[in-house]
Each structure stands twice: as structure tokens, then as C-alpha cells.
Amino acid sequence: TDEEFMVHGVIMMQTLFSGGSTVRALQVEKMRGVSTNSNIIPYTIDKNGIEVYPTMSLFRDK
Numbered sequence: 514t515d516e517e518f519m520v521h522g523v524i525m526m527q528t529l530f531s532g533g534s535t536v537r538a539l540q541v542e543k544m545r546g547v548s549t550n551s552n553i554i555p556y557t558i559d560k561n562g563i564e565v566y567p568t569m570s571l572f573r574d575k
Contacts, residue, residue, distance in 0.1 A: 521545040526556075529571065536571055 523542035528535055537556050541549045556565045 531571075538571055539565070 522544040525540045529538050538553045540553050554567050555569050
């Protein structure tokens with residue numbers, strides 16, 4: 514979109530549902546000046562702000 518040319522980065526944030534569980538996940542679509550990958554990364558939001566867990570799996574195996 515035209516808006517993507519006006520910003521330094523695009524981060525998609527979403528809530529995913531699977532097997533009765535929910536998890537917040539983000540994906541860095543683009544970031545000017547650095548290479549990115551398409552990994553979907555879990556994160557949490559609490560009173561201290563946003564905490565990102567780049568090495569954690571989205572959903573635990575049962």
C-alpha cells in the first residue's frame with residue numbers, strides 16, 4: 514500500500530487461536546535498512562509493556 518512507503522517498518526500484530534488456546538503473535542513485514550525474516554513470534558502485553566519471545570514456539574505440543 515502507499516502507506517508502507519511512508520514508514521520505516523511494518524509489524525503485523527495478531528491474536529491466534531488453536532485448540533482452545535490463544536496467543537498474541539507478531540511478524541515483521543519490513544524494516545527499512547535491515548533484513549527481516551517471516552517468522553511469526555509470540556509476545557505478551559502487561560503492565561510493564563510489550564515482551565517479545567523470539568525463541569519460543571507459538572503453541573506447545575500436547
